[in-house]
Amino acid sequence: MFDTHDVVDSRQPTASTPEFIPPAQSPPLSAMEALVRALPLQRRRLKAKQYVFRAGQPRHTLHLIHAGVFKTSVLSEDGREKITGFRLRGELLGLDALDMATYACDAVALDVGEVWELPCAHLRETVPEFQELLTAALASEIRRDWGWMLALGTLAAEQRVAAFLLDLTARLGALGFSPLCMTLRMTRADVGNFLSLQLETVVRALSHLQALGLIRIERREIRIEDPAGLAATLSASRACH
Amino acid sequence: MFDTHDVVDSRQPTASTPEFIPPAQSPPLSAMEALVRALPLQRRRLKAKQYVFRAGQPRHTLHLIHAGVFKTSVLSEDGREKITGFRLRGELLGLDALDMATYACDAVALDVGEVWELPCAHLRETVPEFQELLTAALASEIRRDWGWMLALGTLAAEQRVAAFLLDLTARLGALGFSPLCMTLRMTRADVGNFLSLQLETVVRALSHLQALGLIRIERREIRIEDPAGLAATLSASRACH
DNA sequence: CGAGTGGTTGAATTTCTTCAAGGCTCGTGG
DNA sequence: CCACGAGCCTTGAAGAAATTCAACCACTCG
Structure with a gap:
């Protein structure tokens, strides 16, 4: 087995x-x-x-x-x-x-x-x-x-991806790494699995966040261009009603 | 506060x-x-x-x-x-x-x-x-x-509801209650919140499971008519591919 | 008895998924 | 050194599933 x-x-x-x-x-x-x-x-x-x-x-x-x-x-x-x-x-x-x-x-x-x-x-x-x-x-x-259950249950796809990035940078920051620049060690499929999204949806979310000027993507390198803006995408929520 | x-x-x-x-x-x-x-x-x-x-x-x-x-x-x-x-x-x-x-x-x-x-x-x-x-x-x-994260991430709405019912009956059964008949103490909205579904979706899933002859609903009383059949709905999954 | 909470159903809409095709990068072997 | 293949990423278009909105019903409690 x-x-x-x-x-x-x-x-x-x-x-x-x-x-x-x-x-x-x-x-x-x-x-x-x-x-x-x-x-x-x-x-x-x-x-x-x-x-x-x-x-x-x-x-x-x-x-x-x-x-x-x-x-x-x-x-x-x-x-x-x-x-x-x-x-x-x-x-x-x-x-x-x-x-x-x-x-x-x-x-x-x-x-x-x-x-x-x-x-x-x-x-x-x-x-x-x-x-x-x-x-x-x-x-x-x-x-x-529980925090992730809350996030997955109440946030739309793009917000989940933003939350994921923010979580990772925060934790890497706490370890002494730059909080604005990171290398994803996992594939898009892994991220999608974790966030309960398809990998294509993760890609589209990332692309869109980049188009908004909030992040910059280069393969697995991700730079947070606008931390506050990224965090702000979380509040405007699907759970509006 | x-x-x-x-x-x-x-x-x-x-x-x-x-x-x-x-x-x-x-x-x-x-x-x-x-x-x-x-x-x-x-x-x-x-x-x-x-x-x-x-x-x-x-x-x-x-x-x-x-x-x-x-x-x-x-x-x-x-x-x-x-x-x-x-x-x-x-x-x-x-x-x-x-x-x-x-x-x-x-x-x-x-x-x-x-x-x-x-x-x-x-x-x-x-x-x-x-x-x-x-x-x-x-x-x-x-x-x-983790078990629920897995369920919510990989099961469709109706399967989640079935999993929820099976989980509840199993736990109630372990406490000495009848494993086939139970009273939901929570509202449909609560179930939906827990399963990351809208309450209408929960209602529709329940109705459909009843239409399939797997359960019988009467307000908050739910009877499992076909435990095996209900469990079988879990395997045929969205994650087919 | 009337109001309010909770439940049910239908129809329209949206979001995400699915399917398909193609491109990029890196490592391997010719 | 270059070609090639595998794995990973990206984008578009079509489709499906769940949400949203709306209306209505049933039961309970004051």
Whole structure:
């Protein structure tokens, strides 16, 4: 059922090789990353399209993203797929299955990346703040999901795309990247799947936002030309009545 | 901002008056209910349309539903609303704000109901299994949300309504109610909001499912005439291609 | 009994999807 | 080095599904 032929990946035996110590220019660390950075964690490098784990596989650890962009997705029995989120540095993969024996979703790298494997049970006992952070991460994932449910349920196609861009830039900004310029690591089809739109609709929305002078597109590079204007497209809503 | 004029409600001073001891015919209890039923909890009765809490209010406890049906909803700054779920006995209200000082959603009773206020911090220390259950509840809320994101993103209107009915009957069945007959405690507009459909669309979907002989509608009473047939409508999907 | 809430149905409209065709970019192999 | 193919992106035109608008009914509650 779950062929793991493409999950083979390079693992660093036990601990940190020097060049892996968090880069000196390191931007604001996530609380979780700050908590565990000193520990000798299993680190795992992944190339684009490699799976961190797949739904149904036995669950062994939580994965903290240290670099790269990942997507998580769920699949129905009859093959319908839905991307549940795009995940950046400092975020956790596998949270949703904390109480289960197997993973509940797929997690796959969108480009080269690195995850740290957190020995969850051990950390819970030895690091008091860990449980705290875990609970916070779970609760904020719920709020994040609800936020997107709200967006998808009440915004028209173009607004959803705008909301998507704004969300991404905000999160990248929080990681220390330029908040006005970004590289989409996912395809238009991925964006469409996440936003419950067809890829053509995403393309048209992007083209139109560019025509309005709000963004500038060049392949997967997107520059926000008018952040305020982009944000303003969200309020004028379909839910006018 | 948050007028609480309709949140006043009858509180039982400290502990259980005799008639409140869980009914003798009690069906399968939720794990959480079993864990705390012996404790002297603050119990709170609510009438239809009363709020358990509202977004922005200071958070004091978790609320365990002991009776009744509740809905939780989030609101955007510009007034768009989205119902994030309908909650039954044994489920927790306020989970999503566990790490915050204020509630993150509204929780309102759809008919008469009762919630038990869980002294979260205290339980965490004294009852070892409590943290475990809490984590499980958080994780399954995430999976539940993802399941609905998948459904809303990949199913057509009529299929969403069918999925909604099947979900409700399954959950009511797990509580010991008849799995074939139920009373919707929410309006068509509520169902539509939850499923990201207009209320007219919900009505048409229900009418059509009835015309197909799969269900029988009488006001808010709904009987599942053909559970298998209803479930079968889910697979033949829009995501055919 | 009258008003109001909630539910139902029809017809017109809109938005998004579907289908089709073509172009761009990058990596691979000749 | 160039050609070629695959994957990804873009645009147009036709079609379908759901929304919007409008009217009306049924039941309940004061």
